[in-house]
Amino acid sequence: MFWKFDLHSSSHIDTLLEREDVTLKELMDEEDVLQECKAQNRKLIEFLLKSECLEDLVSFIVEEPPQDMDEKIRYK
Secondary structure (H helix, E strand, O other), X not given: OHHHOOOOOOOHHHHHHHOOOOOHHHHHOOXXXXXXXXXXXXXXXXXXXXXXXXXXXXXXXXXOOOOOOOHHHHOO
């Protein structure tokens, strides 16, 4: 019977957000961060709305990454 199984899976992002020392970079490295934003993960959205996170996100958008950085990371 399927109701015996816990169908509520906790995402890795939720696990990261429970830590006090989580960084924006750690969250951005997760593959499902966009999906969690689209799903309106409240913890994630509250974290991203912190002023220091917003500043970092804006700088990621408007500043060109260094040329010596790995290309995979540079354009992520």
